[in-house]
Amino acid sequence: MDPAAGHSPRAPASVSEVSPHATESACLLIADISGYTGYLAGVELDHAQDILADLVGTIVSALRPAFRLAKLEGDAAFTYAVTDKLDGSLLLDTIERCYFGFRRRRRDVRQASSCDCNACVRIPDLGLKFVVHHGTILRQRVAGHEELLGPDVILVHRLLKNDVVASTGLKAYALLSQQCVDAMDVDVSALGMRAITETYEHIGAVGLWVHDLDRRWREEQERTRVFVDEGHAAYRLDTPTSAPPQVAWEFVTTPGRRVAWQLGVTGVELIASGNRRGVGATNHCMHGENATIEELLDWRPYDYFTNRTTVPTPMGPVRFLATTEFEPTSDGTILHQRFAAPRTAKERAIMEQLSAWLDDVMRTSTARLAQQLEEELERRRSEATDEPELPRARPDGPLAGLSSP
Structure with a gap:
């Protein structure tokens, strides 16, 4: 400001x-x-x-x-x-x-x-x-x-x-x-x-x-990519926001931020070498006395991350891969959340029974997330100051025709 x-x-x-x-x-x-x-x-x-x-x-x-x-x-x-x-x-x-x-x-x-x-x-x-x-x-x-x-x-x-x-x-x-x-x-x-x-x-x-x-x-x-694409998604939800991918990534991946917007989450415990989020880390996402376990398999800031998620249910645990992708747009980000179907028939049946509940939780949580991102953007705009202009390459120089970074 x-x-x-x-x-x-x-x-x-x-x-x-x-x-x-x-x-x-x-x-x-x-x-x-x-x-x-x-x-x-x-x-x-x-x-x-x-x-x-x-x-x-x-x-x-x-x-x-x-x-x-x-x-x-x-x-x-x-x-x-x-x-x-x-x-x-x-x-x-x-x-x-x-x-x-x-x-x-x-x-x-x-x-x-x-x-x-x-x-x-x-x-x-x-x-x-x-x-x-x-x-x-x-x-x-x-x-x-x-x-x-x-x-x-x-x-x-x-x-x-x-x-x-x-x-x-x-x-x-x-x-x-x-x-x-x-x-x-x-x-x-x-x-x-x-x-x-x-x-x-x-x-x-x-x-x-x-x-x-x-x-x-x-x-x-050298790292292997693990990515749930649209063709392998048993469930998907796309959420637009005017926040840039970096800000959306911060709100989605930071444990303290998740507690504020994710429905039913009372705490997130990170278990990781050096306490750094990334491949090999595990999140214990607490829902009261129960915990959803998220093993991070791929981590590409601020493009996407993939985890192997284990959800406890009264009918038994359900395990599936989930990718959260941050697609940049001209006016913000589209947050793509995609879950692959569980591997076993029993887990697929349980997930099918829970599909309505899962969809409600996901939509309520992402609506909260989108609202909090808008509030954060407004706060940052109010505190913004002018920055120096960046130099530009000549339109007829050796980089002519190369798309902007």
Whole structure:
């Protein structure tokens, strides 16, 4: 929200305006395209700028709306999210999905370009890394633009200069400060992150954790897909919402959110390595004294997830596969929920008897979900501030004809 909204006319642009919110807790994230300085040597600058504009757009789009763009800094995007605590699963999902999208876009741009100039040929030389910190910020408007100020803003930028490559050999990574980890609800050591320490002038020693994104990319490529499509769905329900897939995903997958909209759910207990949601995790979805067990088999933020669900009934347990897909549309998302038929004749018979009850539960729950998503969107709109414009590739440049990221 514009700090001046509802107040007297704005002062001249040369005057700084301090946000009335004073200091706020925030997660600060910088996504930096690595290797760009070396890439510029001996390449065609106009083509290089088109490629940079396209890749930066891919990165910022993938980080939104969880993170807002504070500033574009050459080949880096400085973003932030105002929050006291961090949902570690959502944060890591956002970072990894952004990196995966960057890898795919880099490949697509290279394949789509018929140009054989150095700038286009050397696209694979470009990499991506992240630095993430949690601290306090002061938002201030300078010449009509919002600026973030404070020691933690300085620190997250200092983290870009580090010895991660030399000490670990990793080129694609997310570097999380200890303050960031302390604000998260996951066990980063159990997730395989490495602890390191960097020392900076006037700051001292800073504890950090390194997340290997190249390893996560390989795991993503090798993982088996488990997906219930329309042809194999014994039950399906499609729910439109104006929320983008990222926001819908947050409400559907976060245990605390589910309790608020899913009918009859009194609690969700997550059992997972490092307390991170994803493949191999199990949700115990409590309905009073009874629990529905959901084993996560596939996890593709913010596209879909699939679980093997076991539902206790008076006639015996029923087991089936369920996929929840988030289809992006021009004005939001269509949430597709599809259940495959149980494998045994007994379970199919039980599910048939429960079909009317199941349909009522699903429709009531998704109606609640859609309403809460609308309320959340309205809240976010009321707090929104202007973001810097993203650079655009020339319509007649080497990427002409390639669809937007």
